[in-house]
Amino acid sequence: MSDEWYTENWTDSVRFSIRIQEHLHHEQTPYQTIDFYDSYEMGRFFTLDGLMMVCEKDEWIYHDMITHLPLAVNPEIKNVLVIGGGDGGTVRELVRYPTIESIDLVEIDKRVVELSQQYLPELTKGLLDPRVHIFIKDGVEFVERAEAGSYDLILIDSTDPIGPGEGLFTRGFYQNCYQIMSREGILINQHESPYFPKYAKQMQKLHHKMKQLFPQVMVYHFHQPSYPSGFWLFGFASKHFHALKDHQPDRWVNFGLNTRYYNTDVHRGAFAHPTFMKEQLSHV
């Protein structure tokens, strides 16, 4: 085994390290630094600006939780917008629904898509589906110009609020998302983590913004051990639906999809929050 390690500073004083088999690729794009690695324990993975995005060991947890949960609330979803997610994992799960008619993927950096196609073909295979339209554009601008009321589901599959992902955490961006969502629209967004203070602060700021815009705003949690602390969240926002009261488990089971993380029990359990996190979210 090699003694080369990828190390991520989860905070200034906590580090997570993965032993590397091979550093496959390093590139500076106009937007960010991209690195692909092969590892012994976590499979193949890539980082943007030195932060873990996707690793084979647990990418299926993240992609299950961002896609299947909203489809179990509104199984009638037809038109989907994915912002970010150039690795293809989110789209891979969406194309499994024959009832979805159109998927617009808006990724700012074409190199994320191209390199994922080269190094992670298992994630990008869904991008070839004829219902998928790839736009290499800034998501912030895309939602300014998209047609009002046109999306049943918007998935914000973003990085942290630094670098090119920063605009995806602003109030203006979410106002535009609201405008382009259908009356029954659902929005799911990468929502940081309650554990380390710097992530918890972002979580609180984001929740505050969402509550000012949407009548239904909730967050849900899952185990993502490759992310800082492993305690990670998505946000659920809707003009119409409540993620639990409107949960339709039977309809979702009828889709007949095999999933490794998400299931009907997990759907309900993901909204059961520890007391400290309830307090963090109520003080925003």
Next chain:
Amino acid sequence: MSDEWYTENWTDSVRFSIRIQEHLHHEQTPYQTIDFYDSYEMGRFFTLDGLMMVCEKDEWIYHDMITHLPLAVNPEIKNVLVIGGGDGGTVRELVRYPTIESIDLVEIDKRVVELSQQYLPELTKGLLDPRVHIFIKDGVEFVERAEAGSYDLILIDSTDPIGPGEGLFTRGFYQNCYQIMSREGILINQHESPYFPKYAKQMQKLHHKMKQLFPQVMVYHFHQPSYPSGFWLFGFASKHFHALKDHQPDRWVNFGLNTRYYNTDVHRGAFAHPTFMKEQLSHV
């Protein structure tokens, strides 16, 4: 800030590191190596044989989940046995219940108790409660000799199944636990993790043993970011109670205890398992 780090090998190829303010204590006892540290991000913590046991940053998650959950299933619990747990955190939570009459703490290594009293007084304060009886003994021998039917609750607050904790993962040990439990007894045990294969294998072996002995055997999960992968489990075993069907949330709320992690929602959510883990547990 110092550049001294405590590093734990979560697996051969994944490491977790904490920047150290001060290495407070190092000692080799007849049973194990004990180290206490002060850190910037995780507070004060101690390790046994180089593995994280308790850190101030999140010890309250572990101690909430090992104690309050069984008390919400059987609020009539009177006699409790804690095996391991010399740091006092589990007992600290137990003594908050005025209805509990007796707590026997069986810790093999007296230095764990003494050093925790010195360095983590916030954890050990419950050990002074007159209902608490400390036995510096091997838990394996203790359960061989304890009176049949005498405990309403047994908490196995153990290390991993290596070193002095090894005997606490054997079939014989659990057979004796079964004997000394009352008819309505509940047993909670440290149950490893489903994420990294070496822990998942221990989880499966342990679940297999428990299923052969107890009519009710369940596991429940929680976020413990200072442990490998942060995805951690306790086991729930009982001769009589089902952790969800017999859950008495109103009775527990009436105790009026403030908790930072555990609550009635978390109780139910902790038994909602991802599909891959259900499969791991069904193939044992």
